[in-house]
Amino acid sequence: MEDISAVVGPSSIVSVKMKDSGKSLDEVVVIAYGQAKKSSYTGSAVSIKGEDFQNRAVTNVLSAIEGATSGVQIQSAAGQPGSAPAIRIRGFSSVNGSNTPLYVVDGVPFAGDISNLSSNDIESLSVLKDASSTSLYGSKAANGVVIITTKTGKSSKDKFSLNVSQGMTSRLIKEYERVDAFDYYPLEWEAIRNSRPMANQTQIDAANLFASGRVPVVLVTNPFNVPNAQIVGTDGKMNPAAKLLYPQDLDWAAPLERAGVRQNVDFSYQGKSEKSNYFASIGYLNEDGYIQKSDYQRIAARLNLNTSLKEWFKTGINLSGTTTDSNLAVDGVDNTSSFNNPFRSIRYMGPIYPVFDHTANGDYVYDVTGNKVYSTVRGSGASNGRNIVYETLNNTDNQKGLALSARTYAEIKFLKDFKFTFNASLDKSYYNRTYTYNTQIGDGAPTGLISKEDRILTGVTYNQLLNYDKKIGNHTISFLAGHESFDYERNWLTGTKTGQVSPDNPEFINYATTTDLTSYTRNYGTESYFSRVGYDYKDKYIVSASLRRDGSSKFAKDNRWGNFWSVGGAWVLSKESFLENSSWINDLKLRASMGEVGNDSHTSNDGLSFYVSQPTFSLGYDNGSEGGVVTNAAGASELQWEKNTQKDIAVEFGLFRNRLRGSVEYYNRNTDGLIFSVPNPLSSGLDNRVENIGSMVNKGFEVSLDGTVIRTNDFSWGLSINASTIQNEITSLPQKEIINGTKKLMAGHSIYDYWLRDWYGVDATDGYALYVSDPTLIVAGDATQRVVNGVNVTTDQNKALYHYAESAIPDLFGSFGTNVKYKGLKLDVLFAYQIGGKMYDTNYSALMHTGNNYGSALSVDALKRWQKPGDITDVPRMDINRNTQSTAASDRWLIGSDYLSLRQVNLSYSMPSDLISKLGVDNATLYVNGENLMLFTKRQGLDPSQTFNGTTQNRFTPSRIISLGLNLNF
Incomplete structure (x- = not known):
């Protein structure tokens, strides 16, 4: 608002109407090893405030990123409570390595599970997208960085907060339509x-x-x-x-699906004194999935303490501990093709099969104890011998976790403009997962089976930072030099036994026979040196540069070190004299950056040789095995980092008294040294080795707009929208082509371009499926070859022409939303959308079999099948002898991945202060929140956001969550 002066008259009453100045507060964003003013930052970074999602039903804090920024694709979290969404920032930098961004918590790379963090403990999320903002993290930052900052004490008096919500979970996406x-x-x-x-x-x-x-x-x-x-x-x-x-x-979903309950309680205490600030919290979350035997309980506690012991010395500690206990719908999360997957079984169960056995007149059959007998006898294509209801209710998949995280620092200021900071962190997680399979039906029958898995994950980071910041007149100089050491250890132990002795004892001692027992320890470490320099003249001309040198234990010693760098610049045109007094341009900044980051995230230490011990032969009267050592992997001594060169140019603006703010960006990411497996000579005794022999580029545009349509003292209405594009192209490969399922990697195409048979349609004369013929396989007199409308077609799928058939990558994706506020009432609405791209719907193709999969469900589209000569349709004849020919992988199964999703709605009411102050309450907000409320797609049952590669799965689809809550500050 503008400053206003008023003369006070004899009545001592002054009527003042505030006037919008059109100026905006300079936003501060958290960046690599520090903070920066948004207006003078040369990189691409977006900050999301914790207050924007504190009243949402966000079990995993990463879900709050969806729709909040351009350039970020989200694979929605599964319906399993506690599951995390997958995130891709500006495309895909690797084919065989990870494309997951680096997560940083309170200034240090995080080696734990993000789902252990309570959303009510989060102060802000920062998404770093270009080289200027990420290169200081070097080898870990090829896929972008998400920085999570937890809360600290801010109030000058002790302040308590209580956020309580109660909600329900239900299925969002309806099942595919099937015949009765x-x-x-x-x-x-x-x-x-x-x-x-x-x-x-x-x-x-x-x-x-x-x-x-x-x-x-x-x-x-x-x-x-x-x-x-x-x-x-x-x-x-x-x-x-x-x-x-x-x-x-006959409804197999009814006994397995339910309306789940979600309960969340967060309590925190914060404050600050002249020299210290403190924040403490404890939170409890209990969420049921909409499928039986799926739930998630979390108790999370945190203590953040900062104190200035001297004017020149500051220190602090962040401690957090989380316990989790979750039951997972058996194989509905990790193994989507398993017979134990309830989503697969419900989807493909024929509509004629009951859950329980019945007599000839339809009565239930009961066992000697008076319980209904579960049915296991069905057609061969309907999980004959199994019963997913019984197995889900009587098998278990339970995971318990304990996560501890500690961060401490010491900050020393000296010589006026220098600051030295030492940071140390420990992230340690313990997980125990137990699977039990019953003795009656399924994989454990008839003896029962138990499998246990123990994991201990430990990450330790130390870094030392030296900062120099100096302002001389209109000149501001900043310098950072640092060193960081990271060590990670994974301990894994798993065993399986059969032969259950007695029920209800999920321990190994209760099972007779060991069928598998193995363990391993994996270590990974990096050593890093880095520096950043920045120069700012009048907050108008800004330049920055950074350099990082990383060493990784994943490579052989001669190729262990890599150099990563960036340069960036910004020009704030709105502070130039020719725009300074503009009536409609308030902020205008042009920025550009370029740099290189690395990726060593391939899952194993491929640069090193490994040996494994195993029994080699038997000796003695008892055939005792003698141990031996054999080569397991020959290290690729020449293997190096996948290197990602990034370019970014953008314009940021604030117009019409900052009522319209936004940015337009173009990025180009080029990856060199893609890691691929290459066959070894047979004489080596080893199958493959890995080499850096590929390259790929991602490029696209990002647009973000935020507008205030109406703004008065009591009422405001805002709109926001963002849109992004991704163009991915492989520019070189180790060989001409690599075929992988429905995709073919080839220079000139993207990693997600489909390589499929060219489906032509259905022959109206006999209902046979037709494919465009491969010209090289056409032989005179071949009865499978036909000519239809002048096109050479074939009824034999093995003689069909393969071709590139579009891409899984969308043409455009993003979000739009609105917020309306009237006095204490506030409404926030967020939509997400995707336009273009194709899904390969394997779920639908399985429902379109031609009858030979006896007992397996059929799509309602089977009713459109060819029935007699002359029928014009795109569904082949029902014929148990033609299933392979009719359902072969082809572009017939591609469908548009366009969608529109109502992701979130929040309606809140902040009670008047004069009413609640009498109760000793500073703020009280009552809210109703909805997550994943509606989804519109090309086909019922389709979930386009379930995967980046476009292939559908029988996965646990996202839950709809509706909750009512109360947030109190006192």
Whole structure:
């Protein structure tokens, strides 16, 4: 607001109307090893305030990043409570290495699990995107950096905060549409009938009769009130008298899905004195997933203490501890193709199969103890011999965790402009995961099985920083020199036993036979030296440069060290005389940067040789094994860092008295030395070695706009939008092409371009699936070759033409939102969107089998299948002999990955201070919050945000969470 002077008259009453100055407070962003004013920063960084998500149901704090900044793609967290979203900043820098950003907590790289952090402890999140902002982290920063800063004491008096919320979780994404029992039987009848010879009426009649008798045999179960031979007539139609005997028992989702409960309580205490500040908190979270046996409990405590013992000496400590206890829906998170995956089983279970056994008249079957008997007898394609309801309820997958994190520092100021800081951190995590499989049904039957996994993860970081900051007239000079040492150790132990002795004892001693027992320890370390220099003239002309030298234990000693650097500059045009008095341009800054960062995140120490001990031969009367040592991996001594060269240019602006603020950026990221496996000669005895022999580029634009449409004393309305593009291209490879599933890596294409058969359609004469023919495989007289509309096509998928069929990478993605505030009432709404790109829908393709997968569910689109000559459709005939030809991998299964998601809505009311002050309360806010409320896609059941590579999975889809809360400060 503008300063206003007013003369006080005899009445001593002054009426003043504040006037908007159009000036904005200079935002401070947390950057590598320090802070910077946003207006004079040369890098690309976005800060997200903790207060923006403190009243949201954010179990993992990384979920708060979605929609908050451009250039960041989010793979939504799974519905398993506590799971983390996957994040990609400005594309993909590696093919075989990690594309995950570096996470930094309170100034030090974090070696723990982000889900252990309570969102109510977070002061801010900073997302660093370009080389100027990330290169000081060197080898760890190729994929961007997310800096998390926890809270410190700010209030001059002791202040307590209590945030309590209660909510419900439910399924967001509906299941794929599938046919019901009355359509399923005729479709299977047709598939059997079409597989028979039908050259004349006699054969047709025989085929019809055969199908009517055969279909109840292969489907095994008859859920109708009519005999097997009368379910489907010889005309292929359902018996009109047929009625379901137990329709209530055919829904496999009902006993597994639920409305989960989410409870969250956060209590904190903070304050500060002349020399110290302190923040302490404890939080409890209990969240149920919408699937049985999925939940997450977390107790998190924190103490942050800072004190100035002398005017020149400051020190502090940040301590946090978290305990977690989670039950995971068995194989619904880690193994999406497993028979134990409830989402897979629910999706593909035929609509005719009951959860429990029934008598011929439809009554439940009970065992000797009076319990219903679970059904396990079904068609071969319907998990015959299994029962996912019984297995989910009686198997366990439990993980308990204890995470401890400690950070301490000492800061010494000397010679007026110098500051030396020593930081030390320890992140230690303990995890114990226990799987038990029951003795009755499934993988553990008939003896039972237990598997345990223990992990201890330890990360230790030390760094020393020397800062020099000097202002001389209009000149500001800054200098940083530092050293950092990081050590990481992973201890892993796992064992499996079978032969359960007694129930309800999940310990190894309760099982008789050891089938697997193994352990390992992995160590990784880096040593780093770095420096940054900055110069600022009148907050108008700013330049910066940084250099870091990293050594990594993952490489052989001759290639262990790498140099990473950046240069950046900014010109604040709005402070030039020709714009300083502009009536509509308030802020205008042009910035550019260039630099190189590295990536050593491939999962193993490929630069080193490894040996493994194992039994080599047997000796003695008892055939005792003698131990030996063999080469496990021959180190690639020439292996080096994947290097990522980044360029960035941007304009930032504030217009119309800063009622419209935003930025437009262009980036270019070029990765050299991509790591690929290369075959070894057979004589070496080893399969592969790794080499730096590829390159790739990512480039695109980012636009962010924030506008205030209306702003008065009592009312404000704001709008925001951001949009981003990514263009990815491989520029060189170790060989001409690398085919991996539905993708083919090749220079000139992206890592997520589809390489698939060219689907042509369905032949209207016989309903056969058609593919464009590979010209090199066309042979005269081949009965599988046809010409349709002048195009050479084939009914044999092995003779089809493969081609590049679009990409999984979207053309445009981003978010938009609005916020409305009237006095104490506030509404925030956030949408996320994606335009362009394709998904390869393997889930849908499995639902479009042609009938040979007896008992497996069918999509409603199967009702559009070809039935007789002349039918024009894109769905082939039902035919148990043609499934492989009709469902082969092709661009038929591609579908647009466009989506619009209502990600978050928050409605809050801050109670009037004159009302709550009488109760000793400073602030009281009542709020209703919704997360993942709606999703609009090209197909029901499709989740386009589940993966970056575009291939669908039977995964635990995200939960919808609606909660009511109260936030008190007193």
